Amino acid sequence: MKYGYFDDENREYVITDPITPWPWINYLGNEDFFSLISNTAGGYAFYKDAKFRRLTRYRYNNVPMDNGGRYFYINDHDTVWSPGWKPVKTPLDKYECRHGLSYTRIKGEKNGLEAEVLFFVPLKSWCEVQKVKLTNNSPEAKSFKLFSFMEWCLWNAEDDQNNLQRNLSTGEVEIAGSTIYHKTEYKERRNHYAFYHVNSEIQGFDTDRESFVGLYNEYSGPQAVLEGKPRNSHAHGWSPVASHYLEIELKPGESKELVFILGYVENSDDEKWESKNLINKVKAKDAIEQFNTPGKVDAALKDLQKYWDDLLSGYVLNSGDERLDRMVNIWNQYQCMVTFNMSRSASFFEVGIGRGMGFRDSNQDLIGFVHQIPERAKERIIDIASTQFEDGGAYHQYQPLTKRGNDAIGGNFNDDPLWLILSTTEYIKETGDYGILDEMVPFDNDESRAKPHFDHLKASFYHVVNNIGPHGLPLIGRADWNDCLNLNCFSTNPNESFQTTENKSGGTAESVMIAGLFVVYGREFVKLCRQIGNNDEADAAEPHVDRMVDAIKKHGWDGDWYLRAYDFYGKKVGSKENQEGQIFIESQGWCSMAEIGRDEGMVHKALDAVKERLDCEYGIVLNNPAFTSYVLEYGEISTYPAGYKENAGIFCHNNPWIMIGETMIGRGEQAWEYYRKICPAYLEDISDLHKTEPYVYSQMIAGKDAHKPGEAKNSWLTGTAAWNYYAITRYILGVRPDYDGIIIDPCIPSSWKGYGVSRKLRGTTYNIKVENPDGVCKGVKEIRVNGKKCNDSIVSYSPGEVLDVEVIMG
Numbered sequence: 001m002k003y004g005y006f007d008d009e010n011r012e013y014v015i016t017d018p019i020t021p022w023p024w025i026n027y028l029g030n031e032d033f034f035s036l037i038s039n040t041a042g043g044y045a046f047y048k049d050a051k052f053r054r055l056t057r058y059r060y061n062n063v064p065m066d067n068g069g070r071y072f073y074i075n076d077h078d079t080v081w082s083p084g085w086k087p088v089k090t091p092l093d094k095y096e097c098r099h100g101l102s103y104t105r106i107k108g109e110k111n112g113l114e115a116e117v118l119f120f121v122p123l124k125s126w127c128e129v130q131k132v133k134l135t136n137n138s139p140e141a142k143s144f145k146l147f148s149f150m151e152w153c154l155w156n157a158e159d160d161q162n163n164l165q166r167n168l169s170t171g172e173v174e175i176a177g178s179t180i181y182h183k184t185e186y187k188e189r190r191n192h193y194a195f196y197h198v199n200s201e202i203q204g205f206d207t208d209r210e211s212f213v214g215l216y217n218e219y220s221g222p223q224a225v226l227e228g229k230p231r232n233s234h235a236h237g238w239s240p241v242a243s244h245y246l247e248i249e250l251k252p253g254e255s256k257e258l259v260f261i262l263g264y265v266e267n268s269d270d271e272k273w274e275s276k277n278l279i280n281k282v283k284a285k286d287a288i289e290q291f292n293t294p295g296k297v298d299a300a301l302k303d304l305q306k307y308w309d310d311l312l313s314g315y316v317l318n319s320g321d322e323r324l325d326r327m328v329n330i331w332n333q334y335q336c337m338v339t340f341n342m343s344r345s346a347s348f349f350e351v352g353i354g355r356g357m358g359f360r361d362s363n364q365d366l367i368g369f370v371h372q373i374p375e376r377a378k379e380r381i382i383d384i385a386s387t388q389f390e391d392g393g394a395y396h397q398y399q400p401l402t403k404r405g406n407d408a409i410g411g412n413f414n415d416d417p418l419w420l421i422l423s424t425t426e427y428i429k430e431t432g433d434y435g436i437l438d439e440m441v442p443f444d445n446d447e448s449r450a451k452p453h454f455d456h457l458k459a460s461f462y463h464v465v466n467n468i469g470p471h472g473l474p475l476i477g478r479a480d481w482n483d484c485l486n487l488n489c490f491s492t493n494p495n496e497s498f499q500t501t502e503n504k505s506g507g508t509a510e511s512v513m514i515a516g517l518f519v520v521y522g523r524e525f526v527k528l529c530r531q532i533g534n535n536d537e538a539d540a541a542e543p544h545v546d547r548m549v550d551a552i553k554k555h556g557w558d559g560d561w562y563l564r565a566y567d568f569y570g571k572k573v574g575s576k577e578n579q580e581g582q583i584f585i586e587s588q589g590w591c592s593m594a595e596i597g598r599d600e601g602m603v604h605k606a607l608d609a610v611k612e613r614l615d616c617e618y619g620i621v622l623n624n625p626a627f628t629s630y631v632l633e634y635g636e637i638s639t640y641p642a643g644y645k646e647n648a649g650i651f652c653h654n655n656p657w658i659m660i661g662e663t664m665i666g667r668g669e670q671a672w673e674y675y676r677k678i679c680p681a682y683l684e685d686i687s688d689l690h691k692t693e694p695y696v697y698s699q700m701i702a703g704k705d706a707h708k709p710g711e712a713k714n715s716w717l718t719g720t721a722a723w724n725y726y727a728i729t730r731y732i733l734g735v736r737p738d739y740d741g742i743i744i745d746p747c748i749p750s751s752w753k754g755y756g757v758s759r760k761l762r763g764t765t766y767n768i769k770v771e772n773p774d775g776v777c778k779g780v781k782e783i784r785v786n787g788k789k790c791n792d793s794i795v796s797y798s799p800g801e802v803l804d805v806e807v808i809m810g
């Protein structure tokens, strides 16, 4: 069953029933100020950092769920309703939510009154704008009451939930005209406040939650709204909120537009005050001035749409399959922007206080984003690398506000360093900017220990070389990409986290996944060294990669597939010899991408084993058989019930590794089948089962061993976005930037007749037309550039030019 439809022309998903199987959300904001918004207007806003600078309050895991957001209440002669259905839940005569690229438009109609609210964060601004359009569609004049409402968060989202003994006494607000200012802690150590404004005279307001809602009422029926009477309350401690009250009259057919602005301001110490205890409002007023008319708002929305037009013009597919086109051209790229911005910090599954920017996560997210705004990608690479240690190891995350690495969510994950080689080489291939390698980048955020970025890549490479185990394979450390394969952890205490607890000393557990990863990115490192003429480095590094290939062949092969690891005791993990967890996806992916033992048939065999043992109706599961009891020496992986998360869930992030592996051996049908299975636009018809948004990837779909296979969780913030974009664009459609030109090497189902891709790269526009007259999966027999036969399989860069590239497969 579907709950809406794709409107590709407007690049929107249109939800037509508010009762979706789970809140279907969107993100507003692209740089500093962000908001999460559900299809019923639930969610919250923050400035840069969802943990340290949360502006509005939201309660996760609430009953009912998704309660709290930016709400409008209408009291129309005792019929009380909200345009987004929630929180009042009065049945609406009409409802529609359009999630677009960085904006959301929610429209409700009741008894002839239509209320449409447009939400977005204008470019380069520190505010969320809400334009409310009220239209009287009835034949009678209408007079009704409108209340806005949101609850302030006292900035630190974690402390806000925990430290009530203090927080219930600190809340402070100011009310000036139609603007409500939230200034808790401003008079002491904070240099920021927030405000909520409406561009019209108000007939009342509330800033104290209990006065507005009523101590024993709920968001669905605040006392002030039900009685149609604001309290004009002034918050002193307790829970400060912001609510405007407006009395409105509309003739039949008449409309009125109002602009609400939720903003954030920073003031330096010497400009904090207007007078004793009154905050300096100059910057707030400036921000208000920028957007306080419907005309200004419409212009800002146009700018935002233009911004997205430009971003999405870098890769445009015309395949004839509308679901594929909408994923590649719109939604997958959009999700990549969101994962770039959020890493794993704030979604409806990530509470925004646990995880900031992940070292491995953000490096991987870059591969889906780098073509959109390469300059921001570069800045991110430098930020990440600045948290690296001199030995190549890394903090696992940093908070976006401080940009300083910290081990709040653990450390010593031995795959981390290698992802920096991936992001940097992809950045250079995209831009040709080798200058990044010379940028001075601190280690451990210490400027005095800055070295050229190249040295960071080298440190990454040698971190693996310097941490080799007894079989010549990389030591796994706390874990590799699979955070839950904790081979040195041995945790028996339910109160400790697998991610942070002290590991058993002397562990020599090894990872075949890191081994494959090292071969892929070790080779990339060698290639980069040669590319910049540093043959000495390349010559020194290459034998380490060759040795790793040998080690995998010798100790990483189980006969029919690649092993996954060796545990603390040196016993095989992911082998026929095991009872459960005989085969794992990650090492099949990385070792086949590295083409290890390809000539001996290892890649084919391993991928056949994936098909046979891991594939199911909804995607490829992570391991098989699933673990059915806790294995002390394996850790968190065996804590999950069978079929969920890392224990045999379809962990979508790793499925594209198999797709890419399949393209290495030319199996286009198979690569495509795997792609389609987990691609959200193809799952729209089973939204009931799938549950999460049909326009974005989820981290996990319950696997074949689960209670309900096919049910997804953890939408939006997942490396799945970048990796699937990478797999489809670079390996299935086969359009891949390289150092000296663009490679076009498709691997598609033989039934595909062809497709077109327009790709902008380094100032060149390539209008690529792929034709498949012989019905092959892979192989290019001819490339013509502007009608002329090209002797190479790489089409070179020609800045400023528009090239017609004809690719004939065969």
Ligand code: BGC
Pocket (backbone or CB within 6 Å): 409, 483, 484, 499, 636, 645, 646
């Ligand atoms: C999850 C992983 C996640 C890890 C770190 C685990 O509980 O299963 O997917 O990477 O936590 O936050």
Ligand code: NOJ
Pocket (backbone or CB within 6 Å): 344, 358, 360, 361, 480, 481, 482, 483, 484, 646
């Ligand atoms: C989610 C984490 O964000 C990511 O870093 C990790 O690789 C996967 N889970 C797998 O455990």
